[in-house]
Amino acid sequence: MAALKLVGIAGSFNRPSKTLALVSHIAGIASDKRGFTSKVYDMLDVGPSLGDATWRKDLDGQAEAVISEIVSADLLIVGSPTYKGSYPGLFKHLIDLIDPRELRAKPIIITATGGGDRHALMVEHQLRPLFGFFMSHTLPTAIYASDRDFADYAVSSEQLSKRIDEVISEIDAFFPGSRPALYAAE
Numbered sequence: 001m002a003a004l005k006l007v008g009i010a011g012s013f014n015r016p017s018k019t020l021a022l023v024s025h026i027a028g029i030a031s032d033k034r035g036f037t038s039k040v041y042d043m044l045d046v047g048p049s050l051g052d053a054t055w056r057k058d059l060d061g062q063a064e065a066v067i068s069e070i071v072s073a074d075l076l077i078v079g080s081p082t083y084k085g086s087y088p089g090l091f092k093h094l095i096d097l098i099d100p101r102e103l104r105a106k107p108i109i110i111t112a113t114g115g116g117d118r119h120a121l122m123v124e125h126q127l128r129p130l131f132g133f134f135m136s137h138t139l140p141t142a143i144y145a146s147d148r149d150f151a152d153y154a155v156s157s158e159q160l161s162k163r164i165d166e167v168i169s170e171i172d173a174f175f176p177g178s179r180p181a182l183y184a185a186e
């Protein structure tokens with residue numbers, strides 16, 4: 001059986017980026033546990049054509065390739081930095097260029113980072129409704145991480161790791177036929 005495909009998209013232009021680190025961290029754990037193939041992108045991977053694109057057909061090949069990866073994922077991990085209590089405008093623009101049918105029923109782990117805890121509900125009040133519009137299956141546990149949860153752009157907090165374990169355990173409900181990576185080589 002072909003490995004299931006996990007794709008992560010981090011809505012940050014920064015490198016290094018806490019959002020990219022968080023999405024990559026969760027993708028790594030999910031892949032190890034469930035044997036997904038895994039690829040993570042950020043907004044620099046999407047490239048400069050996004051800002052000028054009114055329609056999807058206006059994107060260059062670089063940006064179109066990232067959207068193709070997003071919509072063809074079996075499991076998606078979305079991560080967004082918090083800007084003014086919500087997601088950055090250009091990240092929303094990327095999502096705006098996706099046809100509503102393309103994310104329907106897709107399992108999505110929603111995650112966000114922010115400077116502090118004040119906007120921790122951004123995941124519930126902004127990201128979950130956004131993917132509700134697409135009729136995606138956002139997993140029940142949403143992950144929010146603040147500056148405090150990272151050391152040198154790596155996940156360092158035990159509390160955050162526990163929450164990540166919770167969402168990882170929720171993945172199984174969507175792939176009942178898939179086997180843990182441990183047995184994938186048999």
Ligand SMILES: Cc1cc2nc3c(=O)[nH]c(=O)nc-3n(C[C@H](O)[C@H](O)[C@H](O)COP(=O)(O)O)c2cc1C
Nearest residue numbers: 012014017018019081082083084085113114115116
């Ligand atoms: C324009 C801008 C607006 C921001 N607004 C917020 C905010 O409203 N709440 C918050 O907690 N952090 C805010 N931050 C901090 C970022 O969300 C935080 O540093 C984030 O982890 C950056 O992610 P990155 O390292 O992936 O780029 C803001 C940062 C910028 C640059």
